Amino acid sequence: MIRNPRDLQRYTASERANHWIVGICFILLALSGLAFFHPALFPLVNLFGGGTWARILHPWIGVVMALFFIIMFFRFACLNLMRGADWDWLSKVGKMVDGNDHDMPEQGKYNGGQKLLFWLLTLCMALIIGSGVVMWRSQFDFPVGLVRTAVVVHAAAAAFMIGLIFVHVYAAIWTRGTIRAMLYGTVTRAWAKQHHRGWYRQMTGKN
Amino acid sequence: MALQSLDIARRSATTTEMPRARETTEVAKLIDVSACIGCKACQAACMEWNDIRPEVGNNVGIYDNPQDLDDKTWTLMRFTEVEEEGRLEWLIRKDGCMHCTDPGCLKACPSPGAIIQYSNGIVDFHQENCIGCGYCVTGCPFDIPRISKTDNKAYKCSLCSDRVAVGQAPACAKACPTGAIKFGAKEDMVHYAEARIDDLKERGYRNAGLYDPQGVGGTHVMYVLQHADKPALYAGLPQDPQISPAVALWKGVAKPLALLALGATAVGSLFHYVMKGPNEVSKELEEEMEKEDAQ
Numbered sequence: 001m002i003r004n005p006r007d008l009q010r011y012t013a014s015e016r017a018n019h020w021i022v023g024i025c026f027i028l029l030a031l032s033g034l035a036f037f038h039p040a041l042f043p044l045v046n047l048f049g050g051g052t053w054a055r056i057l058h059p060w061i062g063v064v065m066a067l068f069f070i071i072m073f074f075r076f077a078c079l080n081l082m083r084g085a086d087w088d089w090l091s092k093v094g095k096m097v098d099g100n101d102h103d104m105p106e107q108g109k110y111n112g113g114q115k116l117l118f119w120l121l122t123l124c125m126a127l128i129i130g131s132g133v134v135m136w137r138s139q140f141d142f143p144v145g146l147v148r149t150a151v152v153v154h155a156a157a158a159a160f161m162i163g164l165i166f167v168h169v170y171a172a173i174w175t176r177g178t179i180r181a182m183l184y185g186t187v188t189r190a191w192a193k194q195h196h197r198g199w200y201r202q203m204t205g206k207n
Numbered sequence: 208m209a210l211q212s213l214d215i216a217r218r219s220a221t222t223t224e225m226p227r228a229r230e231t232t233e234v235a236k237l238i239d240v241s242a243c244i245g246c247k248a249c250q251a252a253c254m255e256w257n258d259i260r261p262e263v264g265n266n267v268g269i270y271d272n273p274q275d276l277d278d279k280t281w282t283l284m285r286f287t288e289v290e291e292e293g294r295l296e297w298l299i300r301k302d303g304c305m306h307c308t309d310p311g312c313l314k315a316c317p318s319p320g321a322i323i324q325y326s327n328g329i330v331d332f333h334q335e336n337c338i339g340c341g342y343c344v345t346g347c348p349f350d351i352p353r354i355s356k357t358d359n360k361a362y363k364c365s366l367c368s369d370r371v372a373v374g375q376a377p378a379c380a381k382a383c384p385t386g387a388i389k390f391g392a393k394e395d396m397v398h399y400a401e402a403r404i405d406d407l408k409e410r411g412y413r414n415a416g417l418y419d420p421q422g423v424g425g426t427h428v429m430y431v432l433q434h435a436d437k438p439a440l441y442a443g444l445p446q447d448p449q450i451s452p453a454v455a456l457w458k459g460v461a462k463p464l465a466l467l468a469l470g471a472t473a474v475g476s477l478f479h480y481v482m483k484g485p486n487e488v489s490k491e492l493e494e495e496m497e498k499e500d501a502q
Binding site (some may be wrong): 004006015035036037038039041042045050051052054055056097098099101114135137138144147148150151152154155159162163166169170173174175176177187188190191194195 | 220221224241247297317318319336339340341342344345350354359451453454456457461462463465466469472473476478479483484485486487488489492495496499500
């Protein structure tokens with residue numbers, strides 16, 4: 001692809017690196033976690049060197065993901081505060097999914113869907129980190145009643161989060177010209193004007 | 208152990224049928240608490256047969272020694288002093304795996320073949336497949352499995368499955384000097400227990416009875432209790448043990464439902480793309496920007 005020098009910078013190199021560290025950790029955690037969740041997926045442990053290795057590695061990868069997620073949270077939290085226009089956008093999301101984006105309210109750097117996803121992912125991460133610590137038997141020894149609650153919370157929040165990431169990844173594939181923002185940082189002006197008009201105006205000073 | 212033994216009833220994290228060509232008699236160990244003198248011969252025999260040596264502990268003022276089950280202590284006498292109807296009683300219960308018909312440990316275990324239930328009712332841990340996650344601990348309503356601090360594998364009483372397989376009684380039953388531990392077909396043990404309970408009732412223990420809790424489908428280690436109406440007297444033996452609802456939900460309906468929901472999301476996304484097409488930048492906008500660039 002020929003890069004246009006007038007393309008708009010959406011993510012800095014360090015934001016992108018941060019995102020992909022979280023992303024890689026997520027994939028590894030989802031694969032090993034699903035292996036423990038359902039017998040049909042247990043063979044996935046072989047990607048990690050067997051069941052015992054998957055059990056040893058899963059929480060440590062979780063620690064790395066938790067750290068980098070927290071950093072990413074502070075990078076993007078302010079940009080994701082929900083405003084009136086976001087709820088309006090969300091109420092019309094059905095039309096958007098149907099393929100008609102003409103009536104959608106104008107959006108800043110992130111639309112209502114992206115913002116809602118951000119907060120749901122944050123909630124899932126908080127639940128997963130808390131319950132994960134309780135379940136980490138080689139390091140901690142919590143009362144069994146608490147562990148029983150933690151295993152359910154961990155599984156439910158993780159399954160929901162995997163679903164959210166499916167939506168996140170699909171939205172990036174579906175909206176053409178989006179993935180490059182997380183790969184090399186820029187998007188075209190036309191992309192910005194169509195999907196994030198408010199951000200386009202802010203970045204270019206044009207209408 | 209290999210499935211070749213053909214007498215496997217259940218295997219952890221396995222959703223298909225087990226080879227059950229060979230039917231075996233359901234066995235049980237009957238512990239008559241009223242006949243136990245607390246000599247700990249069973250504990251010593253367990254250590255000796257299984258060749259495990261727990262660390263020598265300290266006296267903390269009670270007879271329980273060691274103080275709790277651990278990876279090298281698979282059975283333990285628990286001593287309780289209670290006053291029932293104005294009489295002081297010394298209740299001594301031999302604690303250990305109950306070998307449930309519906310084992311919570313096996314239900315919770317994520318590793319195929321790490322926990323096995325034989326058709327004779329014995330629930331056995333196979334450390335070769337144990338990954339050390341500790342899920343079995345959450346599944347057990349009796350607080351029995353222990354994870355080793357050194358090798359992170361789970362351990363518990365095997366009901367001497369190796370001895371039973373060749374027609375021997377478990378080491379503890381063999382060593383008991385008072386006949387408080389009996390081993391045989393479960394049917395025979397229930398029958399024997401009835402006679403013991405009748406005897407206890409005659410001697411004034413009105414609530415004597417058999418502990419074979421149905422919440423876990425019955426157990427293959429049963430107790431004759433002087434006060435069967437109050438099992439909690441015996442060092443906290445649960446009144447109505449059941450697999451925790453949290454564990455039942457987690458390892459029950461949640462598993463297929465979550466996979467179905469995730470699969471539907473993935474397939475739904477693909478079909479959305481195929482049917483609605485991608486969300487592309489409009490031609491007009493692209494041309495507008497091209498004109499701008501040309502300026």
